[in-house]
Amino acid sequence: MKRLEGKVAVITGGNSGIGLASAKRLREEGAKIAISGRDAKTLESAAKEIGEGTLVVQGDVSKLSDIDKLYNAVKENFGKIDVLFVNAGIAIFAPYAMTNEELFDKMYDINVKGAYFTIQKAIPFLNDGASVILNTSIVSTKGMENTGIYSSTKAAVRSFARTAARELLPRKIRVNAVAPGPITTPIIGRTGMSEEQQQAYVEGVKSRVPMGRSGTADEVAGAVAFLASDDSSYVTGVELNVDGGLGQL
Amino acid sequence: MKRLEGKKAVITGGNSGIGLASAKRLAEEGARVLISGRDPKTLSAAATEIGPGTLTVQADVSKMADIDKLVAFTKEQFGKIDILFVNAGIAKFAPLPESTEALFDEHFNINVKGLYFTVQKAMPYLNDGASVILNTSIVSTKGEANTSIYAATKAAARSIARTAARETLPRRIRVNAVAPGYIETPIFVRSGISAQQIAMFKAGAAARTPMKRLGTAEEVAAAVAFLASDDATYITGVELNVDGGMGQL
Numbered sequence: 407m408k409r410l411e412g413k414v415a416v417i418t419g420g421n422s423g424i425g426l427a428s429a430k431r432l433r434e435e436g437a438k439i440a441i442s443g444r445d446a447k448t449l450e451s452a453a454k455e456i457g458e459g460t461l462v463v464q465g466d467v468s469k470l471s472d473i474d475k476l477y478n479a480v481k482e483n484f485g486k487i488d489v490l491f492v493n494a495g496i497a498i499f500a501p502y503a504m505t506n507e508e509l510f511d512k513m514y515d516i517n518v519k520g521a522y523f524t525i526q527k528a529i530p531f532l533n534d535g536a537s538v539i540l541n542t543s544i545v546s547t548k549g550m551e552n553t554g555i556y557s558s559t560k561a562a563v564r565s566f567a568r569t570a571a572r573e574l575l576p577r578k579i580r581v582n583a584v585a586p587g588p589i590t591t592p593i594i595g596r597t598g599m600s601e602e603q604q605q606a607y608v609e610g611v612k613s614r615v616p617m618g619r620s621g622t623a624d625e626v627a628g629a630v631a632f633l634a635s636d637d638s639s640y641v642t643g644v645e646l647n648v649d650g651g652l653g654q655l
Numbered sequence: 656m657k658r659l660e661g662k663k664a665v666i667t668g669g670n671s672g673i674g675l676a677s678a679k680r681l682a683e684e685g686a687r688v689l690i691s692g693r694d695p696k697t698l699s700a701a702a703t704e705i706g707p708g709t710l711t712v713q714a715d716v717s718k719m720a721d722i723d724k725l726v727a728f729t730k731e732q733f734g735k736i737d738i739l740f741v742n743a744g745i746a747k748f749a750p751l752p753e754s755t756e757a758l759f760d761e762h763f764n765i766n767v768k769g770l771y772f773t774v775q776k777a778m779p780y781l782n783d784g785a786s787v788i789l790n791t792s793i794v795s796t797k798g799e800a801n802t803s804i805y806a807a808t809k810a811a812a813r814s815i816a817r818t819a820a821r822e823t824l825p826r827r828i829r830v831n832a833v834a835p836g837y838i839e840t841p842i843f844v845r846s847g848i849s850a851q852q853i854a855m856f857k858a859g860a861a862a863r864t865p866m867k868r869l870g871t872a873e874e875v876a877a878a879v880a881f882l883a884s885d886d887a888t889y890i891t892g893v894e895l896n897v898d899g900g901m902g903q904l
Contacts (some may be wrong), residue, residue, distance in 0.1 A: 407660070417861065459781075550702055567903075568904055571865070571903065571904055572865065572900070572904045575866060575867075578866075587889070600789055601710070613722070614820065616820070616824050616891065616892070617824060617827075617889065617891065618824070621889035623891070625888055625889035625890075626889075627671050628884075628885070628886030628887065628888075629881075629886070629887070629890070631884060631886065632878075632881045636877075637877035637878070637880070637881060637898075638877065639874055640836070640866065640870035640871070640874035640875075640897050640898065640899050641874075641878070641895075641897055641898075641903045642865065642894065642899065642900045642903070642904070643865070643900045643902075643903030644895065644896050644902075644903055646890075646893065646895060647890065647893050648889050648890055649889065649890075650889050651718065651820055651821070651824070651891045651892045653892075653893075654817055654820065654891070654892030654893055655817055655819045655820055655891070655892045
Protein backbone atom coordinates (compact mmCIF):
# COMPACT_ATOMS: atom_id res chain seq x y z
CA MET A 407 0.00 0.00 0.00
CA LYS A 408 1.28 3.51 -0.70
CA ARG A 409 -0.58 5.45 1.91
CA LEU A 410 2.18 8.05 2.29
CA GLU A 411 2.88 8.94 -1.34
CA GLY A 412 4.48 12.38 -1.47
CA LYS A 413 4.66 12.76 2.31
CA VAL A 414 7.77 13.82 4.24
CA ALA A 415 8.66 11.62 7.23
CA VAL A 416 11.31 12.28 9.88
CA ILE A 417 12.50 9.54 12.22
CA THR A 418 14.84 10.25 15.12
CA GLY A 419 17.08 7.31 15.92
CA GLY A 420 16.28 6.06 12.43
CA ASN A 421 19.68 4.42 12.04
CA SER A 422 18.87 1.32 14.05
CA GLY A 423 16.24 -1.01 15.46
CA ILE A 424 12.62 0.13 15.48
CA GLY A 425 13.57 3.49 13.95
CA LEU A 426 15.28 1.88 10.99
CA ALA A 427 12.51 -0.66 10.41
CA SER A 428 9.93 2.14 10.55
CA ALA A 429 11.93 4.32 8.16
CA LYS A 430 12.01 1.44 5.69
CA ARG A 431 8.28 0.77 6.06
CA LEU A 432 7.34 4.45 5.64
CA ARG A 433 9.59 4.61 2.58
CA GLU A 434 7.82 1.53 1.13
CA GLU A 435 4.55 3.39 1.66
CA GLY A 436 5.81 6.23 -0.52
CA ALA A 437 7.25 8.77 1.91
CA LYS A 438 10.45 10.80 1.56
CA ILE A 439 12.61 9.91 4.55
CA ALA A 440 14.90 11.90 6.84
CA ILE A 441 16.66 10.08 9.67
CA SER A 442 18.72 11.36 12.55
CA GLY A 443 21.01 9.53 14.94
CA ARG A 444 24.21 9.89 16.93
CA ASP A 445 26.45 7.49 14.99
CA ALA A 446 27.48 8.80 11.56
CA LYS A 447 28.58 5.35 10.32
CA THR A 448 25.35 3.53 11.08
CA LEU A 449 23.42 6.53 9.72
CA GLU A 450 25.13 6.07 6.36
CA SER A 451 24.52 2.33 6.18
CA ALA A 452 20.91 2.85 7.32
CA ALA A 453 20.36 5.39 4.54
CA LYS A 454 21.54 2.79 2.00
CA GLU A 455 19.13 0.22 3.43
CA ILE A 456 16.19 2.63 3.38
CA GLY A 457 16.80 3.76 -0.18
CA GLU A 458 17.91 6.52 -2.46
CA GLY A 459 17.07 10.07 -1.50
CA THR A 460 17.13 9.43 2.25
CA LEU A 461 18.31 12.53 4.12
CA VAL A 462 20.73 11.89 6.95
CA VAL A 463 21.34 14.35 9.79
CA GLN A 464 23.79 13.46 12.52
CA GLY A 465 22.62 14.64 15.92
CA ASP A 466 22.00 13.86 19.57
CA VAL A 467 18.47 14.75 20.78
CA SER A 468 19.84 15.57 24.22
CA LYS A 469 21.49 18.60 22.58
CA LEU A 470 18.73 21.03 21.72
CA SER A 471 20.82 22.74 19.02
CA ASP A 472 21.06 19.36 17.23
CA ILE A 473 17.26 19.27 17.07
CA ASP A 474 17.28 22.71 15.43
CA LYS A 475 19.91 21.43 12.99
CA LEU A 476 17.68 18.48 12.07
CA TYR A 477 14.59 20.56 11.32
CA ASN A 478 16.48 23.19 9.38
CA ALA A 479 18.03 20.47 7.22
CA VAL A 480 14.65 18.85 6.58
CA LYS A 481 13.06 22.18 5.69
CA GLU A 482 15.87 23.02 3.30
CA ASN A 483 15.83 19.64 1.57
CA PHE A 484 12.22 18.47 1.77
CA GLY A 485 9.97 21.24 3.05
CA LYS A 486 7.40 20.76 5.76
CA ILE A 487 6.89 17.51 7.67
CA ASP A 488 3.89 15.16 7.48
CA VAL A 489 5.07 12.33 9.72
CA LEU A 490 7.35 12.64 12.75
CA PHE A 491 8.41 9.48 14.59
CA VAL A 492 9.96 10.54 17.91
CA ASN A 493 11.83 7.32 18.37
CA ALA A 494 15.34 8.12 19.65
CA GLY A 495 15.74 6.64 23.11
CA ILE A 496 17.93 4.57 25.38
CA ALA A 497 17.23 1.81 27.88
CA ILE A 498 19.64 1.12 30.72
CA PHE A 499 18.40 -1.20 33.44
CA ALA A 500 19.49 -1.06 37.07
CA PRO A 501 17.86 -1.58 40.46
CA TYR A 502 16.99 1.51 42.50
CA ALA A 503 19.84 0.97 44.96
CA MET A 504 22.41 0.93 42.18
CA THR A 505 21.29 3.98 40.20
CA ASN A 506 22.95 7.35 40.40
CA GLU A 507 22.36 10.89 39.29
CA GLU A 508 24.45 10.43 36.15
CA LEU A 509 22.31 7.54 34.91
CA PHE A 510 19.12 9.40 35.76
CA ASP A 511 20.20 12.51 33.87
CA LYS A 512 21.41 10.52 30.86
CA MET A 513 18.09 8.69 30.50
CA TYR A 514 15.94 11.75 31.13
CA ASP A 515 17.98 14.00 28.83
CA ILE A 516 17.46 11.70 25.86
CA ASN A 517 14.14 9.95 26.52
CA VAL A 518 12.21 12.84 28.05
CA LYS A 519 13.83 16.19 27.41
CA GLY A 520 14.98 15.07 23.97
CA ALA A 521 11.51 13.76 23.09
CA TYR A 522 9.78 16.86 24.48
CA PHE A 523 11.87 19.30 22.46
CA THR A 524 11.80 17.10 19.38
CA ILE A 525 8.01 17.57 19.53
CA GLN A 526 8.02 21.24 20.54
CA LYS A 527 10.61 22.39 18.01
CA ALA A 528 8.84 20.47 15.23
CA ILE A 529 5.65 22.49 15.57
CA PRO A 530 6.51 25.29 13.10
CA PHE A 531 7.82 22.68 10.65
CA LEU A 532 4.76 20.38 10.67
CA ASN A 533 2.08 20.55 8.01
CA ASP A 534 -1.53 20.83 9.18
CA GLY A 535 -2.93 17.29 9.33
CA ALA A 536 0.49 15.83 10.18
CA SER A 537 0.91 12.75 12.35
CA VAL A 538 3.33 12.56 15.27
CA ILE A 539 4.16 9.16 16.78
CA LEU A 540 6.04 8.78 20.04
CA ASN A 541 7.87 5.58 20.91
CA THR A 542 6.95 4.74 24.50
CA SER A 543 7.01 1.19 25.98
CA ILE A 544 4.68 -1.15 27.80
CA VAL A 545 6.88 -0.99 30.87
CA SER A 546 5.47 2.45 31.58
CA THR A 547 2.27 0.91 32.93
CA LYS A 548 3.95 -1.99 34.69
CA GLY A 549 6.26 -2.43 37.66
CA MET A 550 9.14 -4.43 36.29
CA GLU A 551 12.46 -4.95 38.06
CA ASN A 552 15.38 -2.67 37.23
CA THR A 553 13.27 -0.26 35.19
CA GLY A 554 12.69 2.52 37.72
CA ILE A 555 14.25 5.23 35.58
CA TYR A 556 13.42 3.81 32.14
CA SER A 557 9.73 3.18 32.89
CA SER A 558 9.21 6.65 34.30
CA THR A 559 10.75 8.24 31.22
CA LYS A 560 8.28 6.33 29.06
CA ALA A 561 5.34 7.25 31.28
CA ALA A 562 6.34 10.88 30.84
CA VAL A 563 6.46 10.48 27.07
CA ARG A 564 3.01 8.83 27.08
CA SER A 565 1.76 11.93 28.85
CA PHE A 566 3.23 14.10 26.06
CA ALA A 567 1.08 12.17 23.59
CA ARG A 568 -2.04 13.34 25.43
CA THR A 569 -1.15 16.96 26.00
CA ALA A 570 0.48 17.53 22.61
CA ALA A 571 -2.54 15.87 21.00
CA ARG A 572 -4.79 18.31 22.86
CA GLU A 573 -2.81 21.42 21.88
CA LEU A 574 -2.38 20.50 18.20
CA LEU A 575 -6.08 19.73 17.58
CA PRO A 576 -6.78 23.08 15.90
CA ARG A 577 -4.22 22.23 13.21
CA LYS A 578 -5.63 18.69 12.83
CA ILE A 579 -2.27 17.25 13.86
CA ARG A 580 -2.58 13.89 15.60
CA VAL A 581 -0.20 12.70 18.30
CA ASN A 582 -0.17 9.05 19.35
CA ALA A 583 2.19 6.68 21.11
CA VAL A 584 3.27 3.21 20.09
CA ALA A 585 4.22 1.08 23.08
CA PRO A 586 6.44 -1.85 22.18
CA GLY A 587 6.77 -4.89 24.41
CA PRO A 588 10.03 -6.84 24.22
CA ILE A 589 11.40 -6.41 20.70
CA THR A 590 14.56 -7.93 19.24
CA THR A 591 16.74 -4.95 18.38
CA PRO A 592 20.33 -3.83 19.00
CA ILE A 593 19.20 -1.80 22.04
CA ILE A 594 19.43 -4.97 24.12
CA GLY A 595 23.22 -4.91 23.69
CA ARG A 596 23.31 -1.35 25.06
CA THR A 597 21.27 -1.85 28.24
CA GLY A 598 24.23 -2.57 30.50
CA MET A 599 23.25 -6.24 30.91
CA SER A 600 26.00 -8.86 30.79
CA GLU A 601 25.88 -11.67 28.20
CA GLU A 602 24.48 -13.96 30.87
CA GLN A 603 21.83 -11.44 31.88
CA GLN A 604 20.85 -10.94 28.24
CA GLN A 605 20.41 -14.71 27.87
CA ALA A 606 18.25 -14.80 30.98
CA TYR A 607 16.27 -11.86 29.63
CA VAL A 608 15.56 -13.63 26.35
CA GLU A 609 14.48 -16.81 28.18
CA GLY A 610 12.36 -14.73 30.50
CA VAL A 611 10.58 -13.17 27.54
CA LYS A 612 9.49 -16.61 26.36
CA SER A 613 7.77 -17.30 29.66
CA ARG A 614 6.45 -13.81 30.45
CA VAL A 615 5.07 -12.78 27.07
CA PRO A 616 1.72 -14.40 26.29
CA MET A 617 2.77 -14.98 22.68
CA GLY A 618 5.90 -16.69 23.98
CA ARG A 619 8.32 -14.66 21.89
CA SER A 620 9.83 -11.21 21.34
CA GLY A 621 8.40 -9.01 18.64
CA THR A 622 10.30 -7.86 15.58
CA ALA A 623 11.11 -4.27 14.70
CA ASP A 624 8.97 -4.77 11.57
CA GLU A 625 5.95 -5.59 13.73
CA VAL A 626 6.30 -2.24 15.49
CA ALA A 627 6.85 -0.54 12.12
CA GLY A 628 3.46 -1.90 10.97
CA ALA A 629 1.78 -0.04 13.82
CA VAL A 630 3.82 3.12 13.15
CA ALA A 631 2.70 3.05 9.51
CA PHE A 632 -0.97 2.74 10.59
CA LEU A 633 -0.65 5.72 12.95
CA ALA A 634 1.27 7.74 10.37
CA SER A 635 -1.37 7.30 7.69
CA ASP A 636 -4.88 8.56 7.10
CA ASP A 637 -6.10 5.13 8.19
CA SER A 638 -5.89 6.55 11.71
CA SER A 639 -7.45 9.94 10.97
CA TYR A 640 -9.88 9.66 13.92
CA VAL A 641 -7.21 8.35 16.31
CA THR A 642 -5.34 10.75 18.59
CA GLY A 643 -3.82 10.58 22.05
CA VAL A 644 -3.81 6.78 22.15
CA GLU A 645 -1.04 4.44 23.20
CA LEU A 646 -1.06 1.40 20.90
CA ASN A 647 0.56 -1.61 22.51
CA VAL A 648 2.61 -3.89 20.26
CA ASP A 649 3.55 -6.35 22.94
CA GLY A 650 2.47 -9.93 22.29
CA GLY A 651 -0.27 -9.52 24.90
CA LEU A 652 2.09 -8.60 27.75
CA GLY A 653 0.29 -5.43 28.74
CA GLN A 654 -3.25 -6.73 28.40
CA LEU A 655 -3.71 -10.37 29.38
CA MET B 656 -0.02 -5.90 -2.73
CA LYS B 657 -3.33 -6.38 -0.96
CA ARG B 658 -2.86 -7.17 2.73
CA LEU B 659 -5.82 -9.53 2.94
CA GLU B 660 -5.56 -11.30 -0.43
CA GLY B 661 -7.20 -14.70 -0.21
CA LYS B 662 -8.36 -14.26 3.39
CA LYS B 663 -11.87 -15.25 4.42
CA ALA B 664 -13.74 -12.78 6.61
CA VAL B 665 -17.03 -12.92 8.50
CA ILE B 666 -18.66 -9.74 9.79
CA THR B 667 -21.75 -9.90 12.01
CA GLY B 668 -24.03 -6.92 11.55
CA GLY B 669 -22.26 -6.37 8.27
CA ASN B 670 -25.36 -4.95 6.61
CA SER B 671 -25.08 -1.46 8.08
CA GLY B 672 -22.88 1.17 9.67
CA ILE B 673 -19.44 0.17 10.92
CA GLY B 674 -20.01 -3.46 9.90
CA LEU B 675 -20.80 -2.53 6.33
CA ALA B 676 -17.91 -0.08 6.05
CA SER B 677 -15.56 -2.71 7.44
CA ALA B 678 -16.85 -5.37 5.06
CA LYS B 679 -16.19 -2.99 2.16
CA ARG B 680 -12.71 -2.16 3.40
CA LEU B 681 -11.77 -5.81 3.95
CA ALA B 682 -13.06 -6.66 0.46
CA GLU B 683 -11.00 -3.80 -1.00
CA GLU B 684 -7.96 -5.31 0.72
CA GLY B 685 -8.59 -8.60 -1.05
CA ALA B 686 -10.67 -10.60 1.42
CA ARG B 687 -13.68 -12.76 0.61
CA VAL B 688 -16.53 -11.53 2.76
CA LEU B 689 -19.55 -13.12 4.45
CA ILE B 690 -21.94 -10.81 6.31
CA SER B 691 -24.76 -11.59 8.70
CA GLY B 692 -27.59 -9.38 9.95
CA ARG B 693 -31.21 -9.43 11.04
CA ASP B 694 -32.76 -7.58 8.09
CA PRO B 695 -32.74 -9.55 4.80
CA LYS B 696 -33.44 -6.43 2.70
CA THR B 697 -30.50 -4.44 3.95
CA LEU B 698 -28.34 -7.60 3.84
CA SER B 699 -29.02 -7.89 0.15
CA ALA B 700 -28.37 -4.19 -0.51
CA ALA B 701 -25.17 -4.38 1.51
CA ALA B 702 -23.90 -7.37 -0.46
CA THR B 703 -24.33 -5.38 -3.67
CA GLU B 704 -22.37 -2.47 -2.19
CA ILE B 705 -19.57 -4.68 -0.93
CA GLY B 706 -19.10 -6.41 -4.25
CA PRO B 707 -19.64 -9.57 -6.27
CA GLY B 708 -19.10 -12.79 -4.39
CA THR B 709 -20.23 -11.38 -1.04
CA LEU B 710 -22.10 -14.01 0.94
CA THR B 711 -24.99 -13.22 3.24
CA VAL B 712 -26.86 -15.08 5.95
CA GLN B 713 -29.80 -13.81 7.94
CA ALA B 714 -29.11 -14.21 11.65
CA ASP B 715 -30.00 -12.59 14.97
CA VAL B 716 -27.09 -13.16 17.35
CA SER B 717 -29.41 -13.02 20.38
CA LYS B 718 -30.71 -16.43 19.22
CA MET B 719 -28.26 -19.27 19.80
CA ALA B 720 -29.82 -21.22 16.94
CA ASP B 721 -29.06 -18.34 14.58
CA ILE B 722 -25.42 -18.30 15.66
CA ASP B 723 -25.32 -22.03 14.91
CA LYS B 724 -26.86 -21.28 11.50
CA LEU B 725 -24.22 -18.59 10.83
CA VAL B 726 -21.41 -20.92 11.83
CA ALA B 727 -22.78 -23.82 9.76
CA PHE B 728 -23.18 -21.59 6.71
CA THR B 729 -19.66 -20.25 7.16
CA LYS B 730 -18.26 -23.76 7.42
CA GLU B 731 -20.13 -24.82 4.31
CA GLN B 732 -19.09 -21.81 2.21
CA PHE B 733 -15.64 -21.04 3.55
CA GLY B 734 -14.43 -23.97 5.58
CA LYS B 735 -12.20 -22.17 8.03
CA ILE B 736 -11.91 -18.39 8.28
CA ASP B 737 -9.11 -15.90 8.85
CA ILE B 738 -10.95 -12.82 10.08
CA LEU B 739 -13.98 -12.51 12.35
CA PHE B 740 -15.39 -9.07 13.12
CA VAL B 741 -17.87 -9.47 15.97
CA ASN B 742 -19.69 -6.25 15.30
CA ALA B 743 -23.43 -6.89 15.70
CA GLY B 744 -24.72 -4.73 18.52
CA ILE B 745 -27.36 -2.26 19.61
CA ALA B 746 -27.27 1.03 21.49
CA LYS B 747 -30.38 2.37 23.19
CA PHE B 748 -29.90 5.09 25.75
CA ALA B 749 -31.93 5.62 28.90
CA PRO B 750 -31.31 7.10 32.33
CA LEU B 751 -30.79 4.58 35.12
CA PRO B 752 -34.17 5.13 36.85
CA GLU B 753 -36.02 4.58 33.54
CA SER B 754 -34.20 1.43 32.47
CA THR B 755 -36.41 -1.63 32.27
CA GLU B 756 -35.70 -5.31 32.47
CA ALA B 757 -36.64 -5.60 28.80
CA LEU B 758 -34.05 -3.00 27.80
CA PHE B 759 -31.44 -4.70 29.96
CA ASP B 760 -32.13 -8.14 28.49
CA GLU B 761 -32.19 -6.84 24.92
CA HIS B 762 -28.76 -5.22 25.30
CA PHE B 763 -27.11 -8.09 27.16
CA ASN B 764 -28.56 -10.73 24.85
CA ILE B 765 -27.15 -9.12 21.72
CA ASN B 766 -24.08 -7.18 22.87
CA VAL B 767 -22.75 -9.70 25.39
CA LYS B 768 -24.30 -13.15 25.10
CA GLY B 769 -24.52 -12.86 21.30
CA LEU B 770 -20.93 -11.65 21.12
CA TYR B 771 -19.63 -14.28 23.54
CA PHE B 772 -21.21 -17.19 21.70
CA THR B 773 -20.29 -15.84 18.28
CA VAL B 774 -16.67 -15.99 19.45
CA GLN B 775 -17.02 -19.35 21.18
CA LYS B 776 -18.90 -21.13 18.41
CA ALA B 777 -16.65 -19.72 15.68
CA MET B 778 -13.46 -20.84 17.39
CA PRO B 779 -13.26 -24.34 15.88
CA TYR B 780 -13.64 -22.75 12.45
CA LEU B 781 -10.85 -20.21 12.78
CA ASN B 782 -7.60 -20.91 11.00
CA ASP B 783 -4.44 -20.83 13.12
CA GLY B 784 -3.13 -17.26 12.97
CA ALA B 785 -6.65 -15.83 12.48
CA SER B 786 -7.63 -12.39 13.73
CA VAL B 787 -10.77 -11.73 15.76
CA ILE B 788 -11.92 -8.15 16.28
CA LEU B 789 -14.65 -7.19 18.75
CA ASN B 790 -16.52 -3.93 18.39
CA THR B 791 -16.60 -2.33 21.85
CA SER B 792 -16.95 1.44 22.52
CA ILE B 793 -15.14 4.15 24.40
CA VAL B 794 -18.13 4.68 26.65
CA SER B 795 -17.13 1.49 28.45
CA THR B 796 -14.36 3.35 30.27
CA LYS B 797 -16.35 6.51 30.82
CA GLY B 798 -19.40 7.50 32.80
CA GLU B 799 -21.66 9.10 30.25
CA ALA B 800 -25.29 9.88 31.06
CA ASN B 801 -27.92 7.41 29.82
CA THR B 802 -25.41 4.65 29.03
CA SER B 803 -25.62 2.56 32.18
CA ILE B 804 -26.68 -0.58 30.31
CA TYR B 805 -24.92 0.02 27.00
CA ALA B 806 -21.55 0.90 28.57
CA ALA B 807 -21.63 -2.20 30.77
CA THR B 808 -22.19 -4.45 27.78
CA LYS B 809 -19.17 -2.92 26.07
CA ALA B 810 -17.01 -3.29 29.18
CA ALA B 811 -17.97 -6.96 29.23
CA ALA B 812 -17.07 -7.27 25.55
CA ARG B 813 -13.67 -5.65 26.21
CA SER B 814 -13.06 -8.24 28.91
CA ILE B 815 -13.90 -11.00 26.45
CA ALA B 816 -11.14 -9.67 24.16
CA ARG B 817 -8.59 -10.26 26.93
CA THR B 818 -9.67 -13.73 27.98
CA ALA B 819 -10.32 -14.99 24.46
CA ALA B 820 -6.90 -13.63 23.47
CA ARG B 821 -5.33 -15.61 26.33
CA GLU B 822 -7.05 -18.88 25.44
CA THR B 823 -6.34 -18.71 21.71
CA LEU B 824 -2.61 -18.01 22.07
CA PRO B 825 -1.54 -21.60 21.36
CA ARG B 826 -3.11 -21.32 17.91
CA ARG B 827 -1.54 -17.86 17.29
CA ILE B 828 -5.03 -16.41 16.98
CA ARG B 829 -5.22 -12.75 17.99
CA VAL B 830 -8.26 -11.17 19.63
CA ASN B 831 -8.47 -7.38 19.86
CA ALA B 832 -11.16 -4.78 20.37
CA VAL B 833 -11.80 -1.64 18.41
CA ALA B 834 -13.47 1.04 20.52
CA PRO B 835 -15.29 3.66 18.46
CA GLY B 836 -16.13 7.04 19.87
CA TYR B 837 -19.11 8.84 18.38
CA ILE B 838 -19.49 7.69 14.80
CA GLU B 839 -21.95 8.76 12.11
CA THR B 840 -23.98 5.56 11.54
CA PRO B 841 -27.64 4.51 11.39
CA ILE B 842 -27.48 3.03 14.91
CA PHE B 843 -28.88 6.24 16.38
CA VAL B 844 -31.98 6.01 14.26
CA ARG B 845 -32.79 2.69 15.96
CA SER B 846 -32.18 4.00 19.45
CA GLY B 847 -35.80 4.90 20.10
CA ILE B 848 -35.42 8.67 20.29
CA SER B 849 -36.87 11.31 17.96
CA ALA B 850 -35.03 12.76 14.96
CA GLN B 851 -34.67 16.08 16.74
CA GLN B 852 -33.20 14.37 19.79
CA ILE B 853 -30.77 12.49 17.55
CA ALA B 854 -29.63 15.75 15.96
CA MET B 855 -29.13 17.32 19.38
CA PHE B 856 -27.30 14.24 20.60
CA LYS B 857 -24.92 14.30 17.61
CA ALA B 858 -24.25 18.03 17.99
CA GLY B 859 -23.51 17.51 21.66
CA ALA B 860 -21.25 14.56 20.93
CA ALA B 861 -19.28 16.52 18.35
CA ALA B 862 -18.87 19.43 20.76
CA ARG B 863 -17.53 17.13 23.47
CA THR B 864 -15.11 15.30 21.16
CA PRO B 865 -11.64 16.86 21.05
CA MET B 866 -11.63 16.68 17.25
CA LYS B 867 -15.01 18.48 17.32
CA ARG B 868 -16.65 16.08 14.90
CA LEU B 869 -18.13 12.61 14.73
CA GLY B 870 -16.03 9.91 13.14
CA THR B 871 -16.98 8.08 9.98
CA ALA B 872 -17.65 4.37 9.72
CA GLU B 873 -14.71 4.24 7.27
CA GLU B 874 -12.37 5.55 9.95
CA VAL B 875 -13.33 2.64 12.20
CA ALA B 876 -13.11 0.22 9.26
CA ALA B 877 -9.49 1.26 8.68
CA ALA B 878 -8.60 0.27 12.25
CA VAL B 879 -10.45 -3.03 11.78
CA ALA B 880 -8.42 -3.68 8.61
CA PHE B 881 -5.20 -2.94 10.48
CA LEU B 882 -6.06 -5.36 13.30
CA ALA B 883 -7.20 -7.97 10.78
CA SER B 884 -3.92 -7.84 8.89
CA ASP B 885 -0.39 -9.10 9.43
CA ASP B 886 0.58 -5.53 10.31
CA ALA B 887 -0.75 -6.42 13.75
CA THR B 888 0.84 -9.83 14.30
CA TYR B 889 2.37 -8.83 17.66
CA ILE B 890 -0.86 -7.21 18.88
CA THR B 891 -3.38 -9.09 20.97
CA GLY B 892 -5.79 -8.24 23.76
CA VAL B 893 -5.68 -4.49 23.06
CA GLU B 894 -8.55 -2.06 22.77
CA LEU B 895 -7.80 0.44 19.99
CA ASN B 896 -9.74 3.67 20.45
CA VAL B 897 -11.02 5.36 17.30
CA ASP B 898 -12.61 8.27 19.07
CA GLY B 899 -11.26 11.66 17.99
CA GLY B 900 -9.39 11.92 21.29
CA MET B 901 -12.50 11.40 23.46
CA GLY B 902 -11.07 8.64 25.62
CA GLN B 903 -7.56 9.98 26.02
CA LEU B 904 -7.28 13.75 26.31
